[in-house]
Amino acid sequence: xxxxxxxxxxxxxxxxxxxxxxxxxxxxxxxxxxxxxxxxxxxxxxxxxxxxxxxxxxxxxxxxxxxxxxxxxxxxxxxxxxxxxxxxxxxxxxxxxxxxxxxxxxxxxxxxxxxxxxxxxxxxxxxxxxxxxxxxxxxxxxxxxxxxxxxxxxxxxxxxxxxxxxxxxxxxxxxxxxxxxxxxxxxxxxxxxxxxxxxxxxxxxxxxxxxxxxxxxxxxxxxxxxxxxxxxxxxxxxxxxxxxxxxxxxxxxxxxxxxxxxxxxxxxxxxxxxxxxxxxxxxxxxxxxxxxxxxxxxxxxxxxxxxxx
Amino acid sequence: xxxxxxxxxxxxxxxxxxxxxxxxxxxxxxxxxxxxxxxxxxxxxxxxxxxxxxxxxxxxxxxxxxxxxxxxxxxxxxxxxxxxxxxxxxxxxxxxxxxxxxxxxxxxxxxxxxxxxxxxxxxxxxxxxxxxxxxxxxxxxxxxxxxxxxxxxxxxxxxxxxxxxxxxxxxxxxxxxxxxxxxxxxxxxxxxxxxxxxxxxxxxxxxxxxxxxxxxxxxxxxxxxxxxxxxxxxxxxxxxxxxxxxxxxxxxxxxxxxxxxxxxxxxxxxxxxxxxxxxxxxxxxxxxxxxxxxxxxxxxxxxxxxxxxxxxxxx
Numbered sequence: 001x002x003x004x005x006x007x008x009x010x011x012x013x014x015x016x017x018x019x020x021x022x023x024x025x026x027x028x029x030x031x032x033x034x035x036x037x038x039x040x041x042x043x044x045x046x047x048x049x050x051x052x053x054x055x056x057x058x059x060x061x062x063x064x065x066x067x068x069x070x071x072x073x074x075x076x077x078x079x080x081x082x083x084x085x086x087x088x089x090x091x092x093x094x095x096x097x098x099x100x101x102x103x104x105x106x107x108x109x110x111x112x113x114x115x116x117x118x119x120x121x122x123x124x125x126x127x128x129x130x131x132x133x134x135x136x137x138x139x140x141x142x143x144x145x146x147x148x149x150x151x152x153x154x155x156x157x158x159x160x161x162x163x164x165x166x167x168x169x170x171x172x173x174x175x176x177x178x179x180x181x182x183x184x185x186x187x188x189x190x191x192x193x194x195x196x197x198x199x200x201x202x203x204x205x206x207x208x209x210x211x212x213x214x215x216x217x218x219x220x221x222x223x224x225x226x227x228x229x230x231x232x233x234x235x236x237x238x239x240x241x242x243x244x245x246x247x248x249x250x251x252x253x254x255x256x257x258x259x260x261x262x263x264x265x266x267x268x269x270x271x272x273x274x275x276x277x278x279x280x281x282x283x284x285x286x287x288x289x290x291x292x293x294x295x296x297x298x299x300x301x302x303x304x305x306x307x308x309x
Numbered sequence: 310x311x312x313x314x315x316x317x318x319x320x321x322x323x324x325x326x327x328x329x330x331x332x333x334x335x336x337x338x339x340x341x342x343x344x345x346x347x348x349x350x351x352x353x354x355x356x357x358x359x360x361x362x363x364x365x366x367x368x369x370x371x372x373x374x375x376x377x378x379x380x381x382x383x384x385x386x387x388x389x390x391x392x393x394x395x396x397x398x399x400x401x402x403x404x405x406x407x408x409x410x411x412x413x414x415x416x417x418x419x420x421x422x423x424x425x426x427x428x429x430x431x432x433x434x435x436x437x438x439x440x441x442x443x444x445x446x447x448x449x450x451x452x453x454x455x456x457x458x459x460x461x462x463x464x465x466x467x468x469x470x471x472x473x474x475x476x477x478x479x480x481x482x483x484x485x486x487x488x489x490x491x492x493x494x495x496x497x498x499x500x501x502x503x504x505x506x507x508x509x510x511x512x513x514x515x516x517x518x519x520x521x522x523x524x525x526x527x528x529x530x531x532x533x534x535x536x537x538x539x540x541x542x543x544x545x546x547x548x549x550x551x552x553x554x555x556x557x558x559x560x561x562x563x564x565x566x567x568x569x570x571x572x573x574x575x576x577x578x579x580x581x582x583x584x585x586x587x588x589x590x591x592x593x594x595x596x597x598x599x600x601x602x603x604x605x606x607x608x609x610x611x612x613x614x615x616x617x618x619x620x621x622x623x624x
Contacts, residue, residue, distance in 0.1 A: 030427035044466040104346035132548030231456025233551040294454035
C-alpha cells in the first residue's frame with residue numbers, strides 16, 4: 001500500500017511539473033488567439049468606421065447614396081455605391097469565367113479522367129492556385145489586355161474591368177474546381193454505377209445523377225469563389241484602374257472597394273484624418289460582404305448535403 | 310465504373326438508330342467541352358509562365374547579340390539579387406526587397422510555428438468537446454476566408470499604431486503571421502489527426518500521463534506534417550502584397566533593413582512598384598522580379614513535398 005502511495009505521489013509529481021503547466025497554458029492561449037484575432041478585426045474596423053461616420057463631411061446617407069468616390073478631392077464625396085457596384089461587376093465577370101471552367105474541370109477530373117491524367121492535372125491546378133495575385137495582375141495588364149481584350153474589342157483602355165475580371169476568374173478556377181471535385185468524389189460510387197448499369201451514358205450520368213447529388217458542394221464552391229473574387233485586391237488594383245464614378249461599361253476602368261483601400265492608403269494618410277477613417281469604413285463594408293458569403297457557403301454545404309449510406 | 314467491354318457494347322448499340330447516333334454526338338461534344346475547359350486552365354498557366362520568362366530573361370542572362378547598342382547593366386541573377394533599386398530599369402536590382410522578404414520569412418516562422426502548432430495541439434489533443442471549442446473552430450474557418458487586405462488594416466491599427474512598431478518589417482511580419490495562422494493551424498491539426506490512435510493509447514497504457522503521451526509520442530510523429538503545413542503557409546505569406554502596402558512597404562525604400570524596426574520593402578511589393586511604370590523596359594525588370602518570386606515559391610513547395618515524402622513514416 002505504501003508502495004502504491006509512493007508511486008502515486010511520484011506520478012502526481014510528474015503531472016504537476018511547472019513546465020507542463022506553462023506549456024499547457026501557452027497552447028490553450030494560442031487556440032484562443034483565433035477568437036482574439038476575430039474580435040480585434042471587428043473592433044478595430046468598427047471603431048475607426050464609427051469615427052468616419054461621425055465626421056461632419058460624411059453622412060451615413062451620403063455614404064450609401066452619393067454616386068462618386070472622391071475622398072481626396074476639394075469637395076470630397078464618399079459614395080460607396082460606386083465601389084460596391086464595381087466590385088460586384090468585376091466579381092460577376094470573374095464568376096462567368098471561373099464557374100463553367102472550374103465546374104467542368106471538376107467533372108472531367110472526377111468522372112472522365114484516368115488516374116494518370118488526374119495525377120498531372122491536379123498539381124497544375126494547385127500551382128495555379130499558388131501563383132501570387134500580383135503576378136496575375138501583371139498578366140492581366142500586360143498580356144490579357146493587349147493580346148485578348150484590345151485585339152477583339154478595339155478602343156478599350158489600358159485599364160479595364162474586363163481584363164481584371166478575367167484574371168480574377170482565372171485565379172479562382174482552382175478554388176471552384178477543387179471544392180466541386182471533392183463534392184463529386186463524396187457522392188458514393190453506387191449511384192454512378194447504378195446509373196451506368198441502367199444504360200445511361202457518361203454524359204447523362206454526370207449531368208443528371210452526379211451533378212444534382214453534389215449540388216450543395218458545388219454551390220458552396222461557387223459562393224466561396226464569389227467571395228474570393230470580391231476580396232481580391234492586387235489584380236483589380238493593377239489592371240482595373242480607378243474610375244470614381246458609377247458606370248457599367250466593361251471596357252472602361254472601374255474602382256473596386258479593395259483597390260480604393262489600397263489607393264487611399266498609398267497617399268500619405270495620417271492617423272485620424274477622414275481618409276484614414278474611410279479605409280476602415282471600406283474595410284468593414286468588405287468584411288461584412290465576404291463574411292455573409294463565407295457563412296452562406298458553409299451553410300449551404302452543411303444544410304443541403306445529402307447523406308448517403 | 311463499368312468494365313470496358315460493356316461500355317463498348319453500349320456505344321455500338323447507340324449508333325444503330327438516328328436518335329442514338331445523335332446521342333453519341335452529344336456525348337462526344339460534352340467530353341470535348343470538358344477537355345476545352347481543362348485545357349484553357351492549363352494553357353493560361355503556361356502562357357503566364359512563358360510570358361514572364363521570355364520578358365524577364367533579359368535581366369538575368371547576358372546578351373551577346375551583335376549590334377546591341379545599349380549595354381544592359383544587370384544581366385545575371387546574382388547582380389539582380391544584390392543590387393539596389395534604381396531610376397533606370399536596366400540598373401534596378403531587387404536587393405532590398407529580397408532582404409525584406411527574408412526578414413519577413415524569419416519573423417513569420419518564429420512567431421507562427423509555436424502559436425500555430427500550439428493551437429493545433431490544444432484543439433486536437435486537449436480541447437474538451439464543447440461549444441467554446443466549436444466556436445474557436447468556427448472562428449478559424451471564418452478567418453481563413455477574410456480577404457488579406459483586411460488583415461492589412463488590422464496590422465495598421467494594431468501593430469503600426471497601437472503597439473508602436475511603426476511601419477516596420479516587424480509589423481509586416483506579424484501581420485503576415487495573423488494571415489497564415491488559420492492555415493497553419495488547420496494543416497497542423499491534419500498532421501496530428503493522421504497519427505494513429507494506437508500510439509496515444511500505447512503510451513497511456515504504459516503509464517505515461519496525457520501530457521507525456523502527446524508531447525513525447527504524438528507530436529514527434531506529426532512534426533513532418535506540421536513542417537509541411539508551415540512551409541506551405543510561408544509560401545502563401547511571401548506572395549502576399551496587399552497587407553504589406555499598409556506597412557509602408559510601398560514608399561521608396563532603397564536600403565537593406567538592419568533591425569526589425571527598420572522600414573522595408575518586399576519582392577511582391579517591388580514587383581508591383583515596377584509594374585506601375587509605363588515604359589516597356591520596366592516590364593522586363595518586373596518580369597525578372599516575378600521569375601525570382603515564382604522560383605522562390607517553387608523551391609518552397611518542392612521542399613514541402615520533399616519533407617512529406619522523406620520524413621513521413623508509415624505509422
